Amino acid sequence: MSNPLTLFLNMLRAILTSKISGIVQIFVCQCLLLFALFPVVLASGVVEQRPPQAGHVPDSLISFSPEDGPAYAILVEKDTQRVMVYEYNDTFRLKYQFSCSTGEVAGKKEKSGDRKTPExxxxxxxxxxxxxxxxxxxxxxxxxxxxxxxxxxxxRGGYNIWLHGSNKPIRSRDSNGCIVMNNGDLKRLAQCVQLNRTPIIIKKKFNMVPAESQLADKKSLMNFLEDWQAAFITGDRAGYSTYYNEVSENLHT
Known part of the structure; x- marks a missing residue:
């Protein structure tokens, strides 16, 4: 079975180079991201520092394919102003949890100067x-x-969105759009970052689910995506439309 990253890149490349309309391209790209083909990282924060329930993981963490030993995913949850670092070595494990500060204006970043943190x-x-x-x-x-x-x-516009430290104690929702951490916390997190490889997933709120349920979800998701990819690549329009319609219905229920 192909790993999720390979599937995602193959499907994204096929979609963006196809002759389907731009609106459909955007919709399908959103579907792929919503299904979390990349390992997903959750962030929470200063407001609420409750530890995740034992045996539970963020529902966005479906799969990860490290090549050499453990790999990490950085999760930022805006509602709770928290950064979580998950380590993957056959299973996901919460390694670190830190406070952070995100944009002072709520919502997804849309343009330069809106003081929002992207998602x-x-x-x-x-x-x-x-x-x-x-x-x-x-x-x-x-x-x-x-x-x-x-x-x-x-x-969506804007630029210079960073994860960085601070020269003063951080406060909840106090940045121009960046994710800000205390220097000591960021020093520990930095040991888990590989440039162009470690994902940072930013979201308003993540759901925690039993780790066992993720295994079934992963199998179901991978089967669905592989069949969808095969239909797209082989030109099976009827088959592809069936999967497309199923995604559309799920997104609107």
Missing amino acids: GIYFFTNAFDKRYLAPTYGNKAFVIDYPNLLDRKLN
Whole structure:
């Protein structure tokens, strides 16, 4: 069975190079992201620091395919102003949990200057140490690839969204759109980051579900996606439409 990342990239490439309309392309891309083909990271925060229930994981963490040993996913939950680091080594395990501060205005980022934090699946493309940063960014900063492909398709604007430290104690929902952490916490998190590989998933709220249920969900999801991909690649329009309609119905129920 193909791993989720390979499936996602193959389907995304096929969709974006096909002759289907731009609106349909956007819809299908959203479907893929909603089904969480990438490992997903949850973030929560200063407001509520309850530990996750034992044996439960975020419902977005479906699968991960590390090549060499453990891999990590960074999750940011805006409702609770918290960053969680999940380690994957056959199973998901919560490794760290930190407070953070996100944009002072609620909602998904849409344009430059709206003081909102984006929501979606992103990757770190660069990192800067203290000597290269203004004091307000603390001791470390990671550049996030916002706006990504889907953001640009949806005409979302803005730039310079970072995960960075601070030269003062952080406060809940107090940034211009970046994700801000205390310097000591960010130093620990930095050990889990590989540029262009470690995902950071930002969402308003994540649901915690029993880890066992994720195994069944993963199997069902992978079977669905592989069949959908096969129908798309082989030109089976009737078969592809069936899967497309099923996704559409699920999104509207």
